[in-house]
Amino acid sequence: MNIEYSKITLKSDYILDNYNFLGSTIRGVFGIGLKKIVCINPSKICEGCFAKDSCLYYDFFESDFAKFRLSIELGGKLNFDIFLFEEYALKAPYVISAIYKAFREIGVTKKRIKPEFMLYFNDELIYDNEFLSFENKSLIYEINDYKKDVIVFFKTPLRIKENNKFVRDKVKFETILRSINHRYSKLKNQPIEKLPFLPKYEIEFENYSFVELKRFSNRQKSAMKFGGLTGVMSIKNIDEQTYKYLKIGELIGVGKQVTFGLGKIELKE
Structure with missing residues (x-):
C-alpha cells in the first residue's frame, strides 16, 4: 500500500478563546480563501458553473468526495495541517495561496482576527513574514x-x-x-x-x-x-x-x- 501526498502546515501561537474545536472555523475560512484564489465565474455561484469540471474549489467543497484532509488538535490553538492526496498533491501552490489569503488578508471568525503564523511545506519552512522559494513536489507514503x-x-x-x-x-x-x-x-x-x-x-x-x-x-x-x-x-x-x-x-x-x-x-x- 502506498499513496502520493503533500502536506501544508500552519503554525501559530495564537489561541482562539471559546473555540474548543476549530475544524469548522479553519475549513470555512480556507474555503473562502480558496474560492477567491481560483474562482473565475463572475457570479461566484458553483451550481451550473461553466468551469466546475476544472475548479479546485468545486472539487474540495462542492463535490461528493474531496481528496484532502484537515488535521488539527482539540483545543483552541490555531495550528493545523492540510494533506493533499494523489492527483491533488501538486496543487499545493493554490492551497498555500488560499491559506495566506484566509489568515493574512481575510481573518478568522467574525472579528476577522489575523494572527501571526509560519507556513511549512512538507515540513520545510516556506513563509515567515515573507515567502521563501520551495520546490512543489509530492511525497510517497509507504509502510516499511x-x-x-x-x-x-x-x-x-x-x-x-x-x-x-x-x-x-x-x-x-x-x-x-x-x-x-x-x-x-x-x-x-x-x-x-x-x-x-x-x-x-x-x-x-x-x-x-x-x-x-x-x-x-x-x-x-x-x-x-x-x-x-x-x-x-x-x-x-x-x-x-x-x-x-x-x-x-x-x-x-x-x-x-x-x-x-x-x-x-x-x-x-
Whole structure:
C-alpha cells in the first residue's frame, strides 16, 4: 500500500478563546480563501458553473468526495495541517495561496482576527513574514515497518456509522478497517470492494468518550451536530496487512468529515 501526498502546515501561537474545536472555523475560512484564489465565474455561484469540471474549489467543497484532509488538535490553538492526496498533491501552490489569503488578508471568525503564523511545506519552512522559494513536489507514503502490538489513539472525534447509525459508545475494529479501505479506494480511484483480507487481531482493552460538537452550516442555515468518539484502543497480535491499513488510516483519516479535522488517529507501539 502506498499513496502520493503533500502536506501544508500552519503554525501559530495564537489561541482562539471559546473555540474548543476549530475544524469548522479553519475549513470555512480556507474555503473562502480558496474560492477567491481560483474562482473565475463572475457570479461566484458553483451550481451550473461553466468551469466546475476544472475548479479546485468545486472539487474540495462542492463535490461528493474531496481528496484532502484537515488535521488539527482539540483545543483552541490555531495550528493545523492540510494533506493533499494523489492527483491533488501538486496543487499545493493554490492551497498555500488560499491559506495566506484566509489568515493574512481575510481573518478568522467574525472579528476577522489575523494572527501571526509560519507556513511549512512538507515540513520545510516556506513563509515567515515573507515567502521563501520551495520546490512543489509530492511525497510517497509507504509502510516499511511492522508492529504486531499497537495502541490506537482517537485524537479527534471519530464519526462513523454501524447499521446506518452513528456510533456513540463503542466501535467495532472491523468498522474502522472498512472505513480506511473505503477512503483509500476512493483516493486511489479504485472500485470500492470488501476488505481484501481477513484481519487477525486481539483487542486488549478499549475506552471511549463521545464528544458532541456543533457547527452552523451557512448552506443549510442551521446548526448541525458533529460529534464522535475519542479514546484509545489497545490491539495485540495484529497481522501485517491490518497494521498497514492502520498506518494508512493515520495519514488519510478515518470515518466521516475528515475535511473538518475529524477522524484523526495516531498509532504507538
